[in-house]
Amino acid sequence: xxxxxxxxxxxxxxxxxxxxxxxxxxxxxxxxxxxxxxxxxxxxxxxxxxxxxxxxxxxxxxxxxxxxxxxxxxxxxxxxxxxxxxxxxxxxxxxxxxxxxxxxxxxxxxxxxxxxxxxxxxxxxxxxxxxxxxxxxxxxxxxxxxxxxxxxxxxxxxxxxxx
Amino acid sequence: xxxxxxxxxxxxxxxxxxxxxxxxxxxxxxxxxxxxxxxxxxxxxxxxxxxxxxxxxxxxxxxxxxxxxxxxxxxxxxxxxxxxxxxxxxxxxxxxxxxxxxxxxxxxxxxxxxxxxxxxxxxxxxxxxxxxxxxxxxxxxxxxxxxxxxxxxxxxxxxxxxxxxxxxxxxxxxxxxxxxxxxxxxxxxxxxxxxxxxxxxxxxxxxxxxxxxxxxxxxxxxxxxxxxxxxxxxxxxxxxxxxxxxxxxxxxxxxxxxxxxxxxxxxxxxxxxxxxxxxxxxxxxxxxxxxxxxxxxxxxxxxxxxxxxxxxxxxxxxxxxxxxxxxxxxxxxxxxxxxxxxxxxxxxxxxxxxxxxxxxxxxxxxxxxxxxxxxxxxxxxxxxxxxxxxxxxxxxxxxxxxxxxxxxxxxxxxxxxxxxxxxxxxxxxxxxxxxxxxxxxxxx
Numbered sequence: 001x002x003x004x005x006x007x008x009x010x011x012x013x014x015x016x017x018x019x020x021x022x023x024x025x026x027x028x029x030x031x032x033x034x035x036x037x038x039x040x041x042x043x044x045x046x047x048x049x050x051x052x053x054x055x056x057x058x059x060x061x062x063x064x065x066x067x068x069x070x071x072x073x074x075x076x077x078x079x080x081x082x083x084x085x086x087x088x089x090x091x092x093x094x095x096x097x098x099x100x101x102x103x104x105x106x107x108x109x110x111x112x113x114x115x116x117x118x119x120x121x122x123x124x125x126x127x128x129x130x131x132x133x134x135x136x137x138x139x140x141x142x143x144x145x146x147x148x149x150x151x152x153x154x155x156x157x158x159x160x161x162x163x
Numbered sequence: 164x165x166x167x168x169x170x171x172x173x174x175x176x177x178x179x180x181x182x183x184x185x186x187x188x189x190x191x192x193x194x195x196x197x198x199x200x201x202x203x204x205x206x207x208x209x210x211x212x213x214x215x216x217x218x219x220x221x222x223x224x225x226x227x228x229x230x231x232x233x234x235x236x237x238x239x240x241x242x243x244x245x246x247x248x249x250x251x252x253x254x255x256x257x258x259x260x261x262x263x264x265x266x267x268x269x270x271x272x273x274x275x276x277x278x279x280x281x282x283x284x285x286x287x288x289x290x291x292x293x294x295x296x297x298x299x300x301x302x303x304x305x306x307x308x309x310x311x312x313x314x315x316x317x318x319x320x321x322x323x324x325x326x327x328x329x330x331x332x333x334x335x336x337x338x339x340x341x342x343x344x345x346x347x348x349x350x351x352x353x354x355x356x357x358x359x360x361x362x363x364x365x366x367x368x369x370x371x372x373x374x375x376x377x378x379x380x381x382x383x384x385x386x387x388x389x390x391x392x393x394x395x396x397x398x399x400x401x402x403x404x405x406x407x408x409x410x411x412x413x414x415x416x417x418x419x420x421x422x423x424x425x426x427x428x429x430x431x432x433x434x435x436x437x438x439x440x441x442x443x444x445x446x447x448x449x450x451x452x453x454x455x456x457x458x459x460x461x462x463x464x465x466x467x468x469x470x471x472x473x474x475x476x477x478x479x480x481x482x483x484x485x486x487x488x489x490x491x492x493x494x495x496x497x498x499x500x501x502x503x504x505x506x507x508x509x510x511x512x513x514x515x516x517x518x519x520x521x522x523x524x525x526x527x528x529x530x531x532x533x534x535x536x537x538x539x540x541x542x543x544x545x546x547x548x549x550x551x552x553x554x555x556x557x558x559x560x561x562x563x564x565x566x567x568x569x570x571x572x573x574x575x576x577x578x579x580x581x582x583x584x585x586x587x588x589x590x591x592x593x594x595x596x597x598x599x600x601x602x603x604x605x606x607x
């Protein structure tokens with residue numbers, strides 16, 4: 001079952017989260033209007049793997065930025081201005097821009113995939129105040145832990161408890 | 164001040180606008196319509212309706228292109244560079260600057276297309292397998308431009324949208340009218356869970372880190388359109404830093420030009436304070452000094468080079484037929500901004516607004532002077548007689564570009580939160596942690 005605690009301060013929500021997790025009473029998902037570092041610490045949030053997507057995108061962009069111009073000049077060899085066909089310095093500009101472009105696109109894809117977005121037709125947030133001024137923690141727990149979870153939420157000054 | 168108050172105050176800007184807003188929008192749309200009509204006339208008649216005359220085949224359109232790319236730069240400076248430096252004051256002005264960046268790049272991107280003789284073939288700039296079996300020339304700075312501008316537009320747009328996502332969700336949960344399903348769609352179903360915030364903050368940092376070198380590269384690439392040629396007045400190694408400083412300078416001026424009326428119309432005095440404007444003015448002063456130094460360095464290089472062509476071009480720039488433009492540019496970009504040394508000037512929004520207009524004019528003239536005076540005074544004295552006279556078509560298309568920019572900006576600020584709700588709350592949250600007694604700075 002799911003129990004929702006609504007708090008008017010992130011710190012109290014974080015304290016409740018910490019206690020629930022330490023007591024192994026259930027699993028917690030938090031909702032907040034801003035990124036909350038106290039909640040992150042309570043939830044033992046690890047470093048986001050978005051960085052891997054950025055790195056892979058950037059490396060791919062850098063590779064394509066050199067490989068594509070080199071392929072095109074070899075595909076139709078035309079010497080202009082006495083310059084070598086494979087002129088690395090001007091291709092650095094293309095490689096640089098594509099590194100940034102694909103790094104950013106990779107990061108965006110990573111963010112969307114890892115965050116489960118877009119979810120246009122999915123279930124809305126349990127309370128519209130979570131994008132305004134309230135912090136919420138949704139606790140998924142076994143029925144025999146429900147009373148303990150509610151007590152914990154009350155102890156940490158939840159302004160509202162549902163479920 | 165509380166989270167709920169911030170939410171209400173900023174989302175209040177989405178309410179139906181007043182007469183002043185509609186008057187501004189009507190003016191911008193009229194300008195856009197004028198420019199569109201002029202462009203259609205040019206497309207139908209040919210580039211002859213522009214005032215190009217041998218040897219001046221880059222004129223107002225390329226001036227406009229460089230001007231609008233420059234305008235875009237301060238947005239990224241504020242949203243990315245100041246973010247990395249943890250300058251908290253950027254919060255209030257970041258959203259408007261980011262939006263300005265995207266719209267300025269969109270406007271800039273149209274000018275190379277307007278400038279080419281057959282604009283319907285603009286896609287030939289993009290390398291793709293084709294029946295002509297030809298590829299673009301990757302050694303050309305014009306192709307570097309295509310990659311730089313496309314990358315800048317894409318990354319800036321994604322950066323803007325990422326920051327908007329939680330704010331659109333806040334709007335979705337607040338408004339009750341027909342816009343709600345639209346905000347729901349545009350928010351991507353944002354919930355604000357710990358998982359989403361974790362990836363959001365990581366990506367925001369990466370975007371800032373990627374956009375910082377990008378902003379420097381973009382105007383450097385634009386400057387190389389000129390600097391890699393051998394034309395006197397263009398062939399200079401200082402062009403890249405000179406252009407980047409000028410771009411940030413002009414962009415900051417445009418931010419002030421936009422924010423002063425926006426703050427007034429939307430009653431955002433509590434959020435966009437005089438303190439923010441003073442910081443923008445300080446940055447503008449610093450970049451003005453760099454630009455002034457670059458102007459003087461250019462003259463020094465011309466003298467020290469011993470090249471009569473280089474010296475002739477710069478002498479002609481200040482004392483030839485285009486001297487009026489050059490001296491006005493110098494006054495607007497170097498002399499007038501010196502007033503910003505005084506705090507009384509930096510904190511007087513009316514005066515700041517007027518100075519920002521002067522800088523906008525001065526920076527447009529700077530690009531005009533660089534392009535036209537150099538082309539008009541090349542290596543062949545027989546070419547020096549040519550005078551570039553812009554035509555009504557070029558003037559109308561330039562007016563149209565301002566119309567497009569302001570139309571997009573006005574539509575944006577009325578339909579999306581013009582100040583970042585999330586970052587405002589975050590700033591307040593951290594202030595409260597540091598000093599609970601002063602959770603929020605009092606408005607000036």
